[in-house]
Amino acid sequence: MKAPEIQALLWYLHLVFGCLALLCVLLMLNDYGFKGTQTERVFFTLYAGTGMLIYGLTKPDNDARYAYLTGFFGFPFVLLIGLLLPPLRTLTLVAAITLLSDSEFQRYTIDDDYALQTKTTGILSSYPVYSLVEDKYLFFEKIVPDVVKPKAALHSLKMVKKGEDSLRIQVNNIDTVIAIY
Structure with missing residues (x-):
């Protein structure tokens, strides 16, 4: 899709939410957090959501940005491949249930x-x-x-x-x- 302004805006939002998600992880390691019970989840969800939007808008290329997007946001496809391979099926199911548990x-x-x-x-x-x-x-x-x-x-x-x-x-x-x- 040719929308460089939208892609640039999404990259900036993704970087902001990435920094907030990293701050949430550092705070959680030290038994701190943002006020509210779901605040960290909101930041993690917005970080992942903007990454998925960028992944959908970006054409495949051989640059570092696309490798980053594929590594992080192509993860559901890795789980799908893990379900298809019998030796990894149990490990993949445990990982998926852990990720989906609320x-x-x-x-x-x-x-x-x-x-x-x-x-x-x-x-x-x-x-x-x-x-x-x-x-x-x-x-x-x-x-x-x-x-x-x-x-x-x-x-x-x-x-x-x-x-x-x-x-x-x-x-x-x-x-x-x-x-x-």
């Missing part, structure tokens, strides 16, 4: 600065992961995973802030106190 987030507010977040991934694990979310800085929050480890689905939850430095959490039949800084 998580359910739920946040329970403690006060203006803290919240308890549950993350349930139905395919991989039926038990939620409990994380403490602390409001930090302007656009970021600190996420401390696995603050409570019950091996059951959430039935009852009670939270009481005990002073400025601790929080009492009662999940199902588990009663625990965690320190907050």
Whole structure:
């Protein structure tokens, strides 16, 4: 397709969302994230979406940009080839299910600065992961995973802030106190 202005605009958007996606990965490695439960997913989706649009608009060529697009956004075709080859079929199915699995987030507010977040991934694990979310800085929050480890689905939850430095959490039949800084 001959639309150099659209391709240039998409490349710039793709680079912006690529930088934001890289920032999300660096933040997640350090237990931080952008505010909101789905913000990282939005950036990753917009990064992948602009890449797929550019891949569809770009004619095949022997340059580095097309090799980049083929490497990242031709991945569904790699999965299709993996399904056709019997030795790789099980590995490909596990990779595809992992990529397609969706998580359910739920946040329970403690006060203006803290919240308890549950993350349930139905395919991989039926038990939620409990994380403490602390409001930090302007656009970021600190996420401390696995603050409570019950091996059951959430039935009852009670939270009481005990002073400025601790929080009492009662999940199902588990009663625990965690320190907050």
